[in-house]
């Protein structure tokens with residue numbers, strides 16, 4: 001059933017209270033539909049975009065420049081209201097501790113998530129969870145990197161038709177007898193017992209009213225995205241001054257993205273594959289799926305060279321030639337005029353973008369700002385930091401990829417000046433992926449949630465979303481966080497209620 | 498010495514020129530040209546002479562060569578000597594070698610460079626060390642080397 005925030009004062013205790021109705025929150029709530037448990041989903045926004053609600057997300061950016069405004073959406077369905085649907089599971093290497101990357105390693109392995117990947121693919125409107133390039137060769141062409149000691153193909157799938165979570169699943173939740181969805185309900189603080197070890201309620205505010213509601217539940221799940229999850233924990237400081245789950249000052253730290261760089265210029269040779277490599281989705285009829293291919297250093301190469309993971313995607317003809325436009329135009333004109341007799345099939349320029357895993361960095365973080373939002377809550381403040389390890393990996397990976405593409409006779413590479421000379425700070429593009437602010441860890445000293453996504457030392461508080469990821473790999477987060485939400489729902493049903 | 502920046506046009510021209518044996522599509526034998534279109538050295542020529550036959554049109558390679566030499570601090574003659582020594586170590590007979598054999602050895606050396614990460618950045622272009630030495634070698638003046 002859908003209710004307004006003001007109706008919450010009438011709502012008695014429930015079994016599970018989920019804060020946030022995006023990909024994670026909606027997935028969790030759906031998992032309880034038709035069960036004996038009563039679920040309350042608190043969603044800040046309404047059914048569609050509203051500027052006043054969105055402004056509650058305003059976040060001062062004090063570190064590396066970050067285009068935060070459109071990187072999340074605050075209404076029912078959350079940021080899936082404009083996600084792109086690109087998906088791929090985290091790889092086994094992502095879960096491992098890699099000695100050359102400080103703070104890497106999860107307390108669980110890939111196998112601990114695998115049982116939920118099938119369903120997560122279905123939820124996200126994807127084909128089967130198959131990512132072997134040979135499996136998609138009828139669509140994308142043969143895997144031209146087979147046998148390369150350095151590079152491998154990476155398959156991604158696209159949600160098709162793209163799943164916007166509220167549009168796809170809102171009616172199911174609204175029609176469920178045991179699920180209440182409260183719209184316009186802004187969680188502003190978690191309430192706890194005197195030791196801060198048991199959550200006793202959520203203080204909810206809404207616009208145009210001084211009233212608040214404090215719905216109660218047996219178990220609580222934060223599913224507000226990585227910035228807001230951290231903000232809520234930090235702002236819930238009535239009992240513990242540092243906030244809930246923050247005895248070791250880990251909440252909000254390790255904020256990560258997938259920085260994207262135009263790190264190189266590339267001249268593709270006639271051997272460069274003419275299909276299956278441009279970043280253009282290809283549809284596969286049986287089973288239905290839409291796939292695209294990137295390339296990147298293989299796991300073996302990443303280990304051998306002690307790199308962060310990365311991938312390179314190609315966009316066809318490079319249209320961003322800047323001051324060298326004239327050079328290329330002249331080159332092409334001379335080719336057309338037949339002046340290049342030596343080489344009847346000359347090189348062509350392709351646009352390429354590198355997308356990187358960011359190293360976990362405790363100084364890259366969310367804090368509470370001194371500024372307050374329209375409901376009187378302290379805003380989050382983003383201090384995004386990239387470190388030397390990130391910079392070094394961009395440099396070395398770009399060279400490694402360039403060397404192997406040259407060896408294979410596929411392309412020649414020129415590093416952009418800022419990469420080869422470290423001339424100025426990296427100013428990356430972003431994936432709009434917010435990762436890592438409530439990281440999973442084996443102990444409370446090293447993270448915020450345990451292997452079951454429960455906040456360390458708090459009995460009944462869980463976190464869903466990519467804020468729990470200790471490392472981000474090169475996979476898009478959403479399908480993975482949906483799998484984690486399904487896993488969490490099963491855990492709560494079995495062990496927490 | 499001021500050397501003009503190596504533009505994309507210059508690199509493309511170089512890459513499509515037979516003067517630089519390791520052009521894109523040619524380095525490592527994964528396809529592309531079978532070999533240089535240079536005047537072959539007579540059978541039994543020295544490595545140095547066979548190499549000379551592969552070094553064409555210094556003008557086409559000058560931009561790469563000059564910038565490589567400027568940043569590496571070595572001379573063209575020194576680069577040529579290093580290259581000949583390396584080819585010699587690759588089991589070529591210094592005193593009796595055909596152009597084809599030297600070309601094949603260069604292909605192998607370039608492939609090995611790529612595999613082992615023996616590359617240099619010339620104006621940001623990733624160039625294998627052997628390629629770079631080959632361009633520099635074309636500027637060598639030492640008549641004794643052939």
Ligand SMILES: Cc1cc2nc3c(=O)[nH]c(=O)nc-3n(C[C@H](O)[C@H](O)[C@H](O)COP(=O)(O)OP(=O)(O)OC[C@H]3O[C@@H](n4cnc5c(N)ncnc54)[C@H](O)[C@@H]3O)c2cc1C
Nearest residue numbers: 020022023024044074075078079084085086187465476478
């Ligand atoms: C332009 C763009 C493209 C993207 N493309 C991709 C892609 O191709 N692939 C991919 O995997 N990911 C992509 N993403 C990221 C993807 O959208 C997120 O990973 C995903 O939506 C996160 O899900 P979530 O449930 O954790 O958070 P969200 O979807 O952001 O949902 C959080 C919900 O919590 C609510 N909320 C926030 N604060 C409160 C509060 N205090 N009280 C109550 N409710 C609250 C919000 O209104 C929102 O509904 C993209 C993002 C953007 C911006």
